[in-house]
Amino acid sequence: MKNVLITGGAGFIGSNFVRYLLRNEPDLQIINLDALTYAGNLENLSDLPNIERYTFIQGDICDFSFVKQTLEKYQIDTVIHFAAESHVDRSIVGPASFIQTNIVGTFNVLQAAYNTWSKSENKNNFRFHHISTDEVFGSLFSTDPAFTEITPYDPRSPYSASKAASDHLVRAYYHTYGLPITITNCSNNYGPYQFPEKLIPLIILNALQGKHLPVYGDGKQVRDWLYVEDHCEAIHLVLKKGKLGETYNIGGENQPTNIEIVNMICKFLDELKPASSPYASLIEHVPDRPGHDRRYAMNIDKIKNELGWSPKHTLANGLRETVEWYLSNIDWVNLITSQNNYQNWLNKNYQNREEIK
Ligand code: NAD
Numbered sequence: 001m002k003n004v005l006i007t008g009g010a011g012f013i014g015s016n017f018v019r020y021l022l023r024n025e026p027d028l029q030i031i032n033l034d035a036l037t038y039a040g041n042l043e044n045l046s047d048l049p050n051i052e053r054y055t056f057i058q059g060d061i062c063d064f065s066f067v068k069q070t071l072e073k074y075q076i077d078t079v080i081h082f083a084a085e086s087h088v089d090r091s092i093v094g095p096a097s098f099i100q101t102n103i104v105g106t107f108n109v110l111q112a113a114y115n116t117w118s119k120s121e122n123k124n125n126f127r128f129h130h131i132s133t134d135e136v137f138g139s140l141f142s143t144d145p146a147f148t149e150i151t152p153y154d155p156r157s158p159y160s161a162s163k164a165a166s167d168h169l170v171r172a173y174y175h176t177y178g179l180p181i182t183i184t185n186c187s188n189n190y191g192p193y194q195f196p197e198k199l200i201p202l203i204i205l206n207a208l209q210g211k212h213l214p215v216y217g218d219g220k221q222v223r224d225w226l227y228v229e230d231h232c233e234a235i236h237l238v239l240k241k242g243k244l245g246e247t248y249n250i251g252g253e254n255q256p257t258n259i260e261i262v263n264m265i266c267k268f269l270d271e272l273k274p275a276s277s278p279y280a281s282l283i284e285h286v287p288d289r290p291g292h293d294r295r296y297a298m299n300i301d302k303i304k305n306e307l308g309w310s311p312k313h314t315l316a317n318g319l320r321e322t323v324e325w326y327l328s329n330i331d332w333v334n335l336i337t338s339q340n341n342y343q344n345w346l347n348k349n350y351q352n353r354e355e356i357k
């Protein structure tokens with residue numbers, strides 16, 4: 001790795017990864033290409049030192065010639081592809097941008113990478129790494145074993161279907177053209193700089209504002225949660241030691257229900273920022289998400305046994321750190337929530353939940 005293109009590096013995981021890579025790979029040139037949609041914000045990177053080996057470029061991965069020129073101009077040898085539309089609820093309300101960015105956009109990035117790689121004199125030093133999700137595997141019953149890398153794909157939302165399509169395209173470029181790829185499928189992330197449309201930051205911010213804490217349906221859906229820094233470490237390891245053409249599952253090895261997560265957040269807030277009544281009194285069950293996946297669980301034996309990775313944060317300490325981070329970064333929160341039609345999204349998603357169906 002010398003010249004790394006990170007797509008979507010102004011979003012939640014991408015910005016944490018840019019920071020992680022700058023810290024851990026002092027000789028790399030990092031190019032961050034991001035369209036700065038509602039979910040991408042340069043404020044997520046405002047603490048970066050002004051250094052020559054980091055460049056930000058605003059642009060859309062759906063624009064093939066722009067992506068191709070960027071790869072050529074910066075002599076990219078490693079592409080780490082985060083850019084995506086990432087929120088399931090938005091994919092239910094408006095799937096079109098998910099098809100464009102996640103499928104057509106990924107195709108463009110792959111094709112541009114293929115052009116660069118096929119002309120390269122140093123083919124062995126090229127890599128396309130694709131960031132994907134556990135949601136491509138579908139929904140588990142409570143007694144089902146966790147997803148492994150060979151669990152058949154069974155996506156059930158427009159978001160997960162578009163990510164599944166992108167995974168298939170990435171594998172097709174490996175098998176058909178020999179493009180050196182790796183893929184990671186990760187469970188739900190949480191941590192600093194997550195846009196407050198996702199469960200954990202939304203609950204923290206609503207609680208701080210004394211608003212209801214919306215829990216979809218019975219709140220007994222199960223997710224596997226991973227602290228974002230652990231995800232960054234796993235991606236870095238797969239880049240360094242992963243086998244070409246392979247997929248690695250990444251997860252936090254925990255199985256809380258949503259209502260348990262919400263109660264944990266309330267307890268941390270009761271301790272760190274006590275209010276007149278316990279925050280849990282704000283919990284409100286609201287109509288369920290259509291097609292809501294009941295349970296995700298990740299079997300991470302492969303990355304553990306082959307690459308020696310396992311998560312460093314427990315759910316309790318990761319969640320506490322996250323609550324503390326949001327409490328000490330209220331300026332970031334205020335800025336993010338004052339932009340990007342954030343309030344419009346809240347109105348659309350929470351005031352008209354039954355109409356979404
Ligand atoms: P995010 O929504 O916070 O960030 C996405 C970024 O992509 C934003 O900066 C946005 O501006 C950029 N982007 C969107 N469309 C673009 C386009 N057409 N061209 C260029 N840039 C564009 O997402 P995230 O939570 O950081 O997720 C990053 C990746 O990780 C995604 O591929 C997602 O599917 C995957 N993933 C996320 C999670 C999770 O829990 N958040 C879990 C597993 C996998």
Ligand code: TYD
Pocket residue numbers: 087088089188197198199200202214215216217219221222223258289
């Ligand atoms: P989310 O953070 O949107 O991630 P994903 O849908 O990709 O898993 O949601 C996590 C879980 O929390 C999911 O089961 C939906 C649920 N949820 C709520 O109960 N209330 C909310 O307001 C949100 C945003 C999510």
